[in-house]
Every structure is written in C-alpha cells, then in structure tokens.
Amino acid sequence: MDRSVAVKLDEMDPLKKYKKLFYIDDESVCYLDGNSLGRLPNKTVLDLNNLLINEWGKHIVGGWADWIDEAERVGDLIGRSALGAAPGQTLAIDTNTINLYQLAWAAIKSNPNRKKILTDRANFPSDRYAMEGIAKELGMELVYIENEDTSLSEGEIITPDLLSKYLDSDVAIVTLQIIQYRSGGLNNYAEIESMVIKNGALMLWDCSHALGSVNLQFDQNQIGLAVGCTYKYGNSGPGAPGWLYVSSELQSKLDVPIRGWFGVKNQFEMGPVFEKSESIRGFQISTPSILGLRSVKSGFEMIEEATMDLIQEKCLKGTDFMISLFDEWLIPLGFSLTTPRERNKRCGHIIITHPDGAQIAVALRKMKKVFPDYREPNGIRFSFSALPTSFTEIYDGFYRLKELVESGDYKKISLTSSSVT
Ligand SMILES: Cc1ncc(COP(=O)(O)O)c(C=O)c1O
Structure with a gap:
C-alpha cells in the first residue's frame, strides 16, 4: 500500500484541525498509545x-x-x-x-x-x-x-x-x-x-x-x-x-x-x-x-x-486502516491479530501478537520512535486517538514496524530496561 492513501485519508478527515491543537515535541514520533496516556492539549497549559x-x-x-x-x-x-x-x-x-x-x-x-x-x-x-x-x-x-x-x-x-x-x-x-x-x-x-x-x-x-x-x-x-x-x-x-x-x-x-x-x-x-x-x-x-x-x-x-459521532467514525477508520496494513505487511512476518475484524466488535485499538512481541514493542520505541504498548502474552497494542493522531502516523508507524522485523534489528534490544510496558 502506498503512503498517498494515508495522505488522502488525512486530507479528507473532518477532524484534521485538532492535531494542531496538541503540544507535539517531536514531529517524527508516531504516537499510537493514546489509549494509555493521551497527548497534551495546548489549551490545558x-x-x-x-x-x-x-x-x-x-x-x-x-x-x-x-x-x-x-x-x-x-x-x-x-x-x-x-x-x-x-x-x-x-x-x-x-x-x-x-x-x-x-x-x-x-x-x-x-x-x-x-x-x-x-x-x-x-x-x-x-x-x-x-x-x-x-x-x-x-x-x-x-x-x-x-x-x-x-x-x-x-x-x-x-x-x-x-x-x-x-x-x-x-x-x-x-x-x-x-x-x-x-x-x-x-x-x-x-x-x-x-x-x-x-x-x-x-x-x-x-x-x-x-x-x-x-x-x-x-x-x-x-x-x-x-x-x-x-x-x-x-x-x-x-x-x-x-x-x-x-x-x-x-x-x-x-x-x-x-x-x-x-x-x-x-x-x-x-x-x-x-x-x-x-x-x-x-x-x-x-x-x-x-x-x-x-x-x-x-x-x-x-x-x-x-462530537462523538465524528470521533467514533474516525477511530473505526483508524483501526480499519491498521488492519489493512496488518494484512498486507505483518501477516507474512508471523504476526496474528487478536482483535475482531468486524466494525461492530472493536473501536479505537487493536492488538497484534508475535512470538518476540515484548522485544519488538521495546525496539519500536527505542529504535524507530513508534509508541505502542505491550500487554502479556506477546501482544503489541496500537491505538488511534481521533483528535491528536493522523492516518500518516499509522502508516509510518506500521511501515517502521515492518522494516524493524524484516531486518531483525529488534533482536539487538535488551528487555531489562523498564518496568512500565
Ligand atoms: C480498563 C481499565 N480499568 C481500570 C484501570 C485502572 O485505573 P486507575 O489506575 O485510574 O484506577 C485502567 C488503567 O489503565 C484500565 O485500563
């Protein structure tokens, strides 16, 4: 899948103005952990x-x-x-x-x-x-x-x-x-x-x-x-x-x-x-x-x-998009999807598993500036928070995940560094 698909989804997004209302310290980070801790709205400051x-x-x-x-x-x-x-x-x-x-x-x-x-x-x-x-x-x-x-x-x-x-x-x-x-x-x-x-x-x-x-x-x-x-x-x-x-x-x-x-x-x-x-x-x-x-x-x-109407619809589009990328790039690399595929059985986050899930989740943060979180056993959780997240952030995050696993570079990461996953 081409990155232009994500760019188009962002252009058509009725909620696109909201991302600019958050404090984003590093534009190259793909923050896909908004269901753990959301980003900081500028107005809160x-x-x-x-x-x-x-x-x-x-x-x-x-x-x-x-x-x-x-x-x-x-x-x-x-x-x-x-x-x-x-x-x-x-x-x-x-x-x-x-x-x-x-x-x-x-x-x-x-x-x-x-x-x-x-x-x-x-x-x-x-x-x-x-x-x-x-x-x-x-x-x-x-x-x-x-x-x-x-x-x-x-x-x-x-x-x-x-x-x-x-x-x-x-x-x-x-x-x-x-x-x-x-x-x-x-x-x-x-x-x-x-x-x-x-x-x-x-x-x-x-x-x-x-x-x-x-x-x-x-x-x-x-x-x-x-x-x-x-x-x-x-x-x-x-x-x-x-x-x-x-x-x-x-x-x-x-x-x-x-x-x-x-x-x-x-x-x-x-x-x-x-x-x-x-x-x-x-x-x-x-x-x-x-x-x-x-x-x-x-x-x-x-x-x-x-409005929650638009937010729910964007969350669903976000997890639809994650599932399409998973099908194309991640199944061949040994990942499985635990989240149901039907739209009426999920909303803002998905979890994928891999035998080396724990190491991959840590390596994504440390080596690729992609933030998911990790849940036992072997699960990497990605969320799409409708207001501060873009579709290109999902695309880039999943692309970097694919590169990380294809190259095997994640194996260089040790798992002992943090007690918070
Ligand atoms: C589903 C769910 N329930 C309960 C909690 C615990 O929340 P708290 O630490 O605010 O009591 C969390 C924390 O992330 C949660 O995800």
Missing part, C-alpha cells in the same frame, strides 16, 4: 496557568466558593460530551478503581439476598482485584466468565450467549468493560445491560477504553452504573481524576461504603451523622483535585466541540 495565577494565586481559599461544585460541573461536561448522559448523573472524581469499588459495594448492598459477583477472566487486573476484595469482605462468591480461551470467546467478547451461561438468580452484580483493555473487543453493552437488569441484578461498566472512542449514548441505552478514567482518549493528563456515573433512577436507591463530607445534603452544617445527598453528590467522598479537574475540562471541551 493556558487553562492550568490561568487557574494557578488568577484563581488560586489571587483568591486563595476564597476560590472554593466557585470550586466547590467543580466535580459536578466537569462530570456534566463528560456526560454531555462523551457519555450521552443528561446532567446530574456524572461526577468527575477520584480514580477508576476507587469509583468501581464504591459503586460495586453500593450495588451489592442494594440486593442483599443475592450472593454472586460476576466478572470476566480477561478483565483489567484492578477490576478483578477490587471484586476479589469485596467478595471476601461481604461473603460473596466471585464468578469468572471464561473468555480468555479463543474457543469460548472471539477477542474476549462477552456475547449474550456466553453471559446467559452464568447469569442466574443469585447474581447481584455483573461488572465488565465496554472495550476489553487487551484485545480491543467491543461488548454489546446495551444488550448486556438489558439482560442483566431483566435478571434482577445491577450492571457496572468500566468504560476506560470506551470513553472518547465509542459514542456511548448512556441515556438512550438505559445504562445504570459506570466508571472510567480521563487520561486516555480524554487527553486529561497523567493521573487526572476519573469519573463515576449513576443514573437518576438509581441514585436514591444506593448507599455508599465510604462516607465523606462532600456526600451529605448540607455540607457546611457539619452535622452529627451522614445524611446522604439524594443527588449525584451523594457519591462524592472528598475534596476534589481542582488542578486535575481543570485539565479534564479542557480535554472534554475539545471532545464536545469535535
């Missing part, structure tokens, strides 16, 4: 500087008059721009894992006669560990859907058929990812949510790899509970606050395990007991990081302007 000088610096503690509701305001922005959720259902706060724990505990306690937590074997480690801890503490049985074996599941996807083998009348909560973090497989979340609710359980989604790539439409799909992070396709920065979503319908029905002063009805009454707010604020524990929230705000304002 200005917004944070403005916050430091004109808000914190100027108003000191007086700033809290405005900052006190910032987790709700930024939550609403995430809801509006990326979740398809009406206001008052999303909070930008804490981290994925803390939010997952908070909501899983709340959901389980609301259904005290049921004793099973259902999740999948290929789920993200934090999610499995958090459920392990809750199961131990609350005397629940943790059941794993077996989706790591390719004879049971294509690309780790939880089909309604597979799920129905595990859903019984003792399941209190099911927790899954919308996009599988490793394979990039997209679960049919609307159908799964409806199956779980019909079974009398609650569904809790981890949207880490879906937020900012999949046009989620939570209200339309009647999603009940979800969490996610903002530092991937949200381009909100390393360790930026995560978010939680509780539908209006569920908010007053759920209690919370960690009771903090931000979650009460009248925070500054400093009352003797915890009286949970009936709004989404009832799920907030603590003082939010205003610095972090400001960078989430500038990331998601860009998503709102660009």
